[in-house]
Amino acid sequence: MDFRLTDEQNMMIGAARAVGDRFGLEYWRKQDAAKAFPQAYWKAVCDAGLCGAALPVSHGGSGLGMLDLALAVEHLAATGGGSTVGQLFMINPIFGGVSISRFGSEAMRAELLPKIIAGDINCCMALTEPDAGTNTLELKTSATSDGDGWRLNGRKIWITGVESAAKMLVIARTKKLAEASSRTDGLTMFMIDVKREGLSHTPIDKLGTCTLDSSSVFFDNVRIEPHELVGTLHQGWRELLDVLNTERIVTTAGLVGTGELALKLAVQYANDRKVFGDRAIGSYQGLQFPLAQCHAEIEAARLLNYKAATNFDMGLPFGSEANAAKLLAAQAVASVTERAMQTMGGMGYAKEFHVERLWRDCRLFRFAPVSEEMILNYIANHDLRMPRSY
Template identity: 65%
Template sequence: MDFLLNEQQKMIIETARKVGGEYGLEYWREIDAKKQFPTEIWKAICESGLAAAALPEEHGGSGLGMLELALIVETLAASGAGSTVGQLFMNNPIFGGVGISRFGTEQMKRDYLPKLVSGEMLFCMALTEPDAGSNSLEIQTFARREGNGFRINGRKIWITGVPQADKVLVIARTQKAEDVKRRTDGITMFLLDRDREGLTHTPIEKVGTNTLTSSMVFLDDVWAGPDEIVGTLDMGWHELLDVLNTERIVTTACLVGTAQLAIELAVKYAGERKVFRGAPIGSYQGLQFPLAEAYAQTETARLMNYKAASLFDSGLPYGSEANIAKLIAGHASAQATDRAMQTMGGMGYAKESYVERLWRDARLFRIAPISEEMILNFISIHNLKMPRSY
């Protein structure tokens, strides 16, 4: 088992570190305050080729893998972006890139992947619903057949990046749940124009991740042509899982980078701050131990995420590893950002210290894109072979 990075991977990390350094902590603080989409850094990410890492070469990608994408996201997060940068990669190289490159038509690949790579097109995915939440098999959005296409009706919630997106990967039932033998049957993915007639959206006020809007999406008799189906009609559930589980890998990467950054900021502050007996507060075990524990959790999540990404790149099952990595990374980022704030005392609560943004943004990812409780359900059932509890 080889834990060493090759020269190409080291170069990718350096490129990500350079781009991230150009748009560091101050940049993210400013656009967070303005609730402004991070247009400039996404343009730089695309121009440097970082968005193309895991996409096929024949459509403008680099032909690398999910491991390289994880390294990129992790490095960008640690360079100042924090966890929000992961959402840019979830929406584009994952929802758009994985969805289209693995399951899209040849026409979709030719038309959209080069524009994704260049940054000309942005994507998002509409899956979660108000009444279904994490139980995606209970979605009610329905695409009824009409002529050679479909009319889609339904509601979606907590959809990230809708206002800027050119295309929305909409997940809908094309067969009623009561009419199928298996709950996983009758689900289809559609790739629709965001400005399609009947598709509207409204923003949700929230605690953090201010640079990417979260929205309610309403689908009222939205037309979808047969050429807009991504993957297999009625049998899209298992294809969707590849999109969702690679999303876990990107989520973990951004949380690992966030935890690393928070720990670095805390250690630096603790090394400079002197309050009692002339010694830096970093010499106190009461501050050292929580940060050391966060560091241990971060390194564990990092390695498990690399394993998940490597398994994906080898065409092997990786769902358990991706979920476990995300669970540990959520704990690590929570511990790191909270204890970094505690280390800084009152200054940790001030926006000028940067930690409060990392803390606010990272908190989301203990709930989304899958909650800790649902990951524990998954481990209990699939890894421990225990009875289903829900």
């Protein structure tokens, strides 16, 4: 077991840091205030080759691994973007890139992967539904046969990045539950155009992650063409899990980078701020110990995420590690952003000191893309072999 990074990985980290530093915290503060997609930033990420790090060389990627991608996300987040960076990678090289590269047709890969990798188009994924939520197997959005294609009807909610996306990965039921051989039978993935007759969406006003819109999406007899099928008709559940578990890895990487950034801002403030004489407030253990605890927790999440990514790259099971890393990272970053604000006192509440944005944004990841409670269910059922409670 070797924890040393390769020269190539260190070069990737350097490239990520260079892009992140070029934009910096003020860029993100302004984008957040404007609720604007970070288009210039994402194009710079793609131009640096970071979007395609884990995607195939044959279609413009670097052909590296998920660990390399996690390193890039982590360091981009740590230079200013925070946990939103994980979402940018989630919607594009994961929802778009991984689903297409692993399960799309060769024609789909040739058409879409170069555009995703170059940042010419963005993607999103429509999975969550108002009446299903985490219980994906109960989703009701249906794709019924229509000649050589399908007609899509239903509703999705909390879909990230629809407004800026050209393509949408949709998960629909292509068999009624009553006709399916199991609850997993009859789920199918499709990659469709966002701008299509019968597809509409409305924004959801929300607390944080304001640079990426969240929407309710409606499908009213939307035509799906035969070539838009991703993976295996009716058997998309296991294929979807590959997409969702890699989603966990980039989410965790974004959170780890956020924790690193929040600690850096808190320590800088504590070491500069002097009250009650000439001693910096950072010299008091009442401030030191909570920040040190946060550092230890962030490091634990980082290493477990590296294991998940490495297992993926080696073709080993990685779901348990990916989910547990996400659980630890979300909890640790909630603590560190809260503690950073407390360290800064009133200035932690001011937008000019940036931590409040990190705090608002990271709160989402206690319950998304999968809630703490469902991760704990997964660990209890799959890792501890305890009986299912739901």
